[in-house]
Amino acid sequence: MELKIIGGTVVTAEKSFRADVGIEDGKITRIATSLADQPGETIDATGQYILPGGIDVHTHFELPFGGTVSPDDFFTGTVAAACGGTTTVLDFAVQSKGQGLKEGLESWQEKARDKAVIDYGFHMAITDFNRQVVDDMEAMMESGVTSFKLFMAYKNIFMVDDETLFRSFLKAKELGGLVMVHAENGGLIDLLTNKLLAEGKTQPMYHALSRPPELEEEATSRAIILARLAEAPLYVVHLSYRGAMRRVKKARANQQPVLAETCPHYLMLSIENYSEPDFAGAKYVMSPPLRGKHNQAYLWKNLAEGHLQVVSSDHCSFNLKGQKDLGRDDFSRIPNGVPGVETRLFILYSEGVRHKKITLERLVDVWATSPAKIFGLYPQKGVIAEGSDADLVIFNPNKKFVLQSAKLHQNVDYCPYEGLEVKGAISRVLSRGKVIVKENSFSGRRGAGQFLRRLKFKPRLESTGVIA
């Protein structure tokens, strides 16, 4: 074989076990007790974990927003992803108003081509349900773009009305696609924003106060009801609030195919961060906003118990200097988003597994396996099995690592977890059998990532645990 990883502990979503892993032509070809006597190059992983490469199903690279563009493009963004152990990203291609979906997809394909260093795919964001869209949704499915995102927030930018949302559910159901929803009530947020600004309340904290958690709960509930009427599956992105969580749990308990993700920032940070002095609160302006601290333990618990299936980064970086500060006198002009594509594994392991909030197997599930199953990449990705792509992370659980903007590869001037010491560091990352990261240093190739044509969404009730 070309390459073998020996001495490590293989971790899957079900179990951890001592095994060596053999690789040929970019695929895992053998998993056995000992491959030490086999020919080929050797990586010694003694005392370390071998995890499937991460799948981050929620990134925004080179996204135009609020008169500026997020500075991580498909090169810097995927280098950062790789250095954090992520070997597949799914980014959001966005339809421009008045255009079809095909133009949107082509524009994002163009951004990624010759730049991405790891494999990538797209979801398609529908912002304008014009006549073209129905036909284009079919074309998307044929191109391997099998999930559609709709925004119930960002009035006059991305927001769609309930009729559009419902029509998208119906069409997605017919085609075998999955609708993903940003669930916040955009109309009321717009009203509250204008009211606060008229009262002279312009600081970053008011970003959170303009988007109360009840408006997330209301929109989540509405999306669940519309999906139920359409008999379509629903995926709720970046869930942040326990009220919304309860709605998701109730729907799942009634066997409705509702799935949900949360993000590391909702597990780690809280509304108090907006009070940091000297406009530093702007670092945390994302939507939904950070919530009261008591939500964190509730989200961890639901992650552990399987009611939340995915942790994605929602990476959308904007520099503090020159971008976030566009909103120095008006919180509504602060570009929304937070970097995180590189730090997801460190947070999940150090804060989650070490602090006994989730098991190591559960980490693998929310980090790679469930994302692969839900988004039509399984078993090519998201699992350590013979025949799967050799996308792997060799992870040293005992090494310490300090999260610092200066040491990370994200192309942005801050890290929301600056100075946080985490336990667990990455020794190697392999993408299709090639080592692309070694001890926090990127050694892959620009443009090596391949576009992934994804399969249709198939909710499987018990066999996979996707809908438990």
Ligand SMILES: [Zn+2]
């Ligand atoms: Zn997002």
